[in-house]
Amino acid sequence: MKQRILTGVAAGALFILFILIGSVPFALFIGLIAAIAYFELVVMKGISAMSIPAISGGIYVFIFVVEAALPGIANYVPYMQLTAILIIITLLYMVFSKNTFNFDEAAHLFFSAFYIGLAFNLFVNLRYLPGVGLEFVFFIIILMWSTDSGAYFVGRKFGKRKLAPNISPNKTVEGMIGGIVIALIAAFIFEAVVPHPLFHSSWGLLVVVTLIISIFGQLGDLAESAIKRFYGVKDSGRILPGHGGLLDRFDSLIFILPILFVLNVIG
Structure with a gap:
């Protein structure tokens, strides 16, 4: 319990600090959190985090989230093109992996990348709402x-x-x-x-x-x-002693933000 409390206080303080800082540091910090949460889902499925599709998905998530604070990135890698690239890489890897990577795993990677990327993209956008x-x-x-x-x-x-x-x-x-x-x-x-x-x-x-x-x-x-x-599995990861993984800590936020977006509460 002591370790859980200490971890919670330290992690919570760091999280609040970056929220208060805002700007690019906040976006980069949230992008890192999103990428780690994505890899936790990847590993949970039994897919190697070092595989080409998994790494491609992690890059996709990070860019998707950070783009909310650096819209100029979209001029170089537009979101739809980025999504298409991820799909192409994933499907090509399935073709050339000699049946070690299947469509079920490809679908898991894509859904995980989009769902987590969307939620944290909305979170960064919310921080940048004027006023x-x-x-x-x-x-x-x-x-x-x-x-x-x-x-x-x-x-x-x-x-x-x-x-x-x-x-x-x-x-x-x-x-x-x-x-x-x-x-x-x-x-x-x-x-x-x-x-x-x-x-x-x-x-x-x-x-x-x-x-x-x-x-x-x-x-x-x-x-x-x-x-x-x-x-x-009991926990999504071990990055937070006493708490599990980042997905364990942000599961509610990841679920809430798309719903608030659909209902036009945030945008």
């Missing part, structure tokens, strides 16, 4: 952490009904509800003290967005648990 970007980033992060803490402590104290026993046996319905309640409290406090309210005192909109973040954040956690259970 409210920094506040919105902290709003989402605080709600995620509040939801996780509320679900954990309420679940341990009052949890009886299993939420998804076949995927994550320790999660409970009571814990999920507790996470939502704590997130709502955190959201109202945040909106009351932030210098520039995100929702212009529209409490109804604040509640709706908070519910989306809290509920779908927990579903994102379950989605990653389902992936890990399918591949028979």
Whole structure:
């Protein structure tokens, strides 16, 4: 537990520092996180991280994320062309790998690269929103952490009904509800003290967005648990002692951001 707390404090402080710095350092830092999370998914599948398709996917993810802060990159490697290059490399490798690399693995690599790249691209873009970007980033992060803490402590104290026993046996319905309640409290406090309210005192909109973040954040956690259970692993990686991998820490964020994007909450 001590190691878990120390790792969480150190990693959280570093993460917040780069958010506050913003600009290119933030984009490069998030690009690195995204690439590592991608490689964790690659290894989980049993694909060598040193294979040509895996490395190509990692480069794709990094450029996709960093491009959000350096739009000039698109003048040299436009996103659609970059995607086409990844597909071509992956399929050509399948042809010349003598059946050591199949279409199932190719599809896994491509989906992993796009899903993770898209989410972290949206995260960097959100930080660059004029006027409210920094506040919105902290709003989402605080709600995620509040939801996780509320679900954990309420679940341990009052949890009886299993939420998804076949995927994550320790999660409970009571814990999920507790996470939502704590997130709502955190959201109202945040909106009351932030210098520039995100929702212009529209409490109804604040509640709706908070519910989306809290509920779908927990579903994102379950989605990653389902992936890990399918591949028979406990953690996505070992980069964070006591916490597992980066995918374990950012599974909720990766799930939330595309949903907020589809609903035009962020763009």
